[in-house]
Amino acid sequence: MIELSDRLEQFVLEIPKVELHLHIEGAIPLETLFGFIQRREDNKLIKNLEDLKKRLVYSNFAQFIKVWLWKNSFITEYEDFEELAYRVLQSLSKQNVKYVEAFYSPRDFTFRNKKLSACGITESLIKGKKKAFDDFGIRSELIVDVVRDYGPRMGMDLIKELSGYLGRG
Template sequence: MIELSDRLEKFILEIPKVELHLHLEGAIPLNTLFGFIQRQGDNKLIKNLKDLKKRLVYSNFVKFIKVWLWKNSFITEYEDFEELAYRVLQSLSQQNVKYVEAFYSPRDFTFRNKKLSACGITESLIKGKKKAFDNFGIRSELIVDVVRDYGPRMGMNLI
């Protein structure tokens, strides 16, 4: 691994940045995800952040999908989406990111949780991004990820 001088590292942290391709659900800060897991209280294997980091390791695409679905299973309330957007944008603002275009996949959540709707998820994410703008000055836009696995009809219904 290449070591950066303190001066170069400081420069990289301080330059303004733009994030043009980010999946909100994949950028969730570990502390936020850990809080969601603890709130549900039914996952005895994740006792701390170290356990969580180990659980998020995968070696191939199939394992990645399993980890992705497992992680998503803890994002269950509209308030979670608001906090998710807020915490992701807070984390990015700490890296001096000024603008973000973030994808999100509402169908990944509404498919398993019938009490959630794509509109409700979107409204919650908008609340979180507005709060992040007010608190950190970070601008962001949301892009609905119409996951092709659900087929074209489902995609059109989502839009």
């Protein structure tokens, strides 16, 4: 029975896959998030990956949102978004994923960090995905997530702001 299970696991790993609904900020590999946390001097509570795993535990939707916002607080520079895209796609390529449609929520970051723009975040994600394609052969497309919590006007502004990227990433 174990042999069959090992063979099945290997088979599943080797078959080509597509990922059609992924939120790129939520798919961040633990090691990448840990690196972002370590770059920020204001957080010394997370000393290793085990501490990080414990911090990411939640039991209801309200806790999930708190964890999500806490995690996002460490993605603060355009370079972080480029690395985020690259590392997520690298991780997926190791699972033999060949194509990804990745949602991203720029307003979750620009709303709290005024030095970031939706266009800058988009450009950075495009750089990361292009590098991942060059290095791993994984294809990907970005889909902007218009988070309704920010209201319809901000949603329409975001669509106008990013309309020039249609078909580019």
